Amino acid sequence: MRSYTIALAGNPNTGKSTLFNALTGLRQHTGNWAGKTVTSAEGFFEYDDASFRIVDLPGTYSLYSNSTDEEAARDYIIFENPDVTIVILDATSLERNLNLALQVLEMTNRVVVCINLMDEARRLGIKIDLKKMQEKLGVPTVAISARSKKGIDELLKQVMLVASGAVVPSPISITYSEEIEKKIAAIEPQVREMFGTHLPSRWIALRLLDDDESLLTSLKKWLQRDQNAASRKEVLQYGETACH
Structure with a gap:
């Protein structure tokens, strides 16, 4: 059986833990990041004849080393080189959440963007053009509602495609001064x-x-x-x- 590692990144209060729990159920455990007091969590699940280990990174607004949470999340993505990093965004606060997503896209191209809380966005009358977002970001982009488990199968399909190498994303390149x-x-x-x-x-x-x-x-x-x-x-x- 093929095995892959996923990192789960996102701002606080985006439903990251809800998605983590929905995927892993009771097959999870917690500890601390090496040399840090920051709590770490990892779990396991299977999909499409493959086994996945998913690491729930600390919720952060950036990866600029302003806190131990940010350092732990940054170091995992950089040094542990997960097969896929899922960046979960709040559909009702996309502008704020995209800051972290763009930072992750500068670090790795093996990314799937997951827009959560779509049910809440619809209630507020917010419409999101997934196709345009995917074209702009250059990585697979999926909409879900983690609490009701809607869209999770499509998310896992995209994760599998990136993890296996069947899809090789080409993220947006940020040009500075x-x-x-x-x-x-x-x-x-x-x-x-x-x-x-x-x-x-x-x-x-x-x-x-x-x-x-x-x-x-x-x-x-x-x-x-x-x-x-x-x-x-x-x-x-x-x-x-x-x-x-």
């Missing part, structure tokens, strides 16, 4: 040389430019676990210099 783009272009080759295709080089270059000390700490820990860490230390020092 000319000055920032020049700096990214200068740093990114060094990042790529150090990490290859294992980590998102453009995203890491952007975070280095933003002086993300927390990410540097996490990168060092990741490198220490890597067999070739010694040969890459010089390039990491280059990245630290670029931050200051």
Whole structure:
């Protein structure tokens, strides 16, 4: 049986835990993220002759290392490299929720966007053009109501397509100012040389430019676990210099 890992990301109060519980039922357990007091939860389910392990990331509004919750969510997506990251959005607050979705899309292309609380949106007279959203974001986009379990089968169908490689999303690419783009272009080759295709080089270059000390700490820990860490230390020092 094929097996895949899913990360479940989203803002607080988007119905993330409701979806997690609907998928896993009693096949779940909780603990703490390594070295942090933040609670972690993971569960298991089967779909289409495949087994899935789903990790419920801490609810966050961003992944910019402003809290231990954000660091835990960020590090899981970057370093654990899940087969699919489901980003769950509140249909009644899409503009606010899309901030996190766009950040995840800069980190990985293996994403399915899940718009939850569609029943509430309809009650409020909110209409969402799923086709247009999918075209704009460049990743599969599904509408559900987790509480009533509507749309979950379509969500799992899209998750399976991305996890298996049958669908390879091409997320929207965010372009920054000319000055920032020049700096990214200068740093990114060094990042790529150090990490290859294992980590998102453009995203890491952007975070280095933003002086993300927390990410540097996490990168060092990741490198220490890597067999070739010694040969890459010089390039990491280059990245630290670029931050200051």
